[in-house]
Amino acid sequence: DQQVKQNSPSLSxxxxxxxxxxxxxxxxxxxxxxxxxxxxxEGPTFLIxxxxxxxxxxxxxxxxxxxxxxxxxxxxxxxxQPGDSAVYFCAAxxxxxQFYFGTGxxxxxxx
Amino acid sequence: GxxxxxxxxxxxxxxxxxxxxxxxPISGHTALYWYRQSLGQGLEFLIYFQGNSAPDKSGLPSxxxxxxxxxxxxxxxxxxxxxxxxxxxxxCASSQxxxxxxxxxFGEGSRLTVL
Numbered sequence: 077d078q079q080v081k082q083n084s085p086s087l088s089x090x091x092x093x094x095x096x097x098x099x100x101x102x103x104x105x106x107x108x109x110x111x112x113x114x115x116x117x118e119g120p121t122f123l124i125x126x127x128x129x130x131x132x133x134x135x136x137x138x139x140x141x142x143x144x145x146x147x148x149x150x151x152x153x154x155x156x157q158p159g160d161s162a163v164y165f166c167a168a169x170x171x172x173x174q175f176y177f178g179t180g181x182x183x184x185x186x187x
Numbered sequence: 188g189x190x191x192x193x194x195x196x197x198x199x200x201x202x203x204x205x206x207x208x209x210x211x212p213i214s215g216h217t218a219l220y221w222y223r224q225s226l227g228q229g230l231e232f233l234i235y236f237q238g239n240s241a242p243d244k245s246g247l248p249s250x251x252x253x254x255x256x257x258x259x260x261x262x263x264x265x266x267x268x269x270x271x272x273x274x275x276x277x278x279c280a281s282s283q284x285x286x287x288x289x290x291x292x293f294g295e296g297s298r299l300t301v302l
Contacts, residue, residue: 082229110290119191119278119293120230165230167291174220174243175291179229 079103080168082178090186095153097181099166102147106168106176111140111151114163114180123164124151156185189213191294193279199300200269208264208297212281219262220282220291221254225275233277236262269301 081100089095097111107128112120126133126140126149133140139152153160163180192211200206212219221233232246236256247253251269256262266273276298280291 112291112293117295119280119295120291121293122290125290167230174232174235174246176232177222177230 080166080176080178082166082181084181086182088184088186089156091158092155095156095160095183097151097164097183099149099178100147101168105170107171108169109142109149110167112165112167114165120165158185158187161185191279191281191292193294193297195297196295197298199302201302202271203268205265205267206269206299208277210262210279210294212260213292216281216283218282219256220280221264222278223275224278230278271301274299274301
């Protein structure tokens with residue numbers, strides 16, 4: 077039973093444009109959400125997080141939006157750069173417990 | 188070291204053999220997680236240790252899988268009588284605290300291939 081879902085397995089975006097990666101979750105008890113980036117043959121690396129008391133968190137070119145009523149979060153990358161090409165995983169947790177990950181979205185930024 | 192260290196980085200074994208995968212978490216991190224990523228799949232939770240509490244083993248796919256964490260630090264994931272479907276990248280992660288408000292730091296993974 078997948079509690080965190082990323083319905084788009086892949087996304088292609090032109091360099092300089094906005095990349096929007098989406099994630100849905102089913103467990104209303106989740107109160108902390110994260111995005112990870114993964115290059116081939118490397119472990120995932122932390123990108124940005126948001127707690128459930130916020131609806132937006134921004135860090136440079138990366139912004140995460142949280143819509144609790146829709147149980148939906150999204151990651152916006154603007155402007156997109158070729159080096160952003162990677163697999164992006166969203167994750168959710170209920171404080172004190174394990175993290176649940178989505179299946180990932182492979183982003184390709186076309187120069 | 189500064190990061191999460193996993194060994195071996197690659198392991199090829201024959202079906203039916205036992206394997207052990209090791210994880211050295213970041214010093215001082217109380218939470219340790221094992222995930223695996225099969226080809227074309229997402230990150231599948233396996234097991235989670237938090238301090239001296241009983242581990243959350245709810246993600247282990249069968250009783251052939253077990254893990255321990257000695258002294259609250261190093262962890263070993265053991266797969267007995269390996270099967271071809273066990274082939275995956277096994278990722279270890281640690282965190283200063285469990286769940287919310289603590290990001291996970293991942294190792295580079297151990298790639299297991301069962302022939």
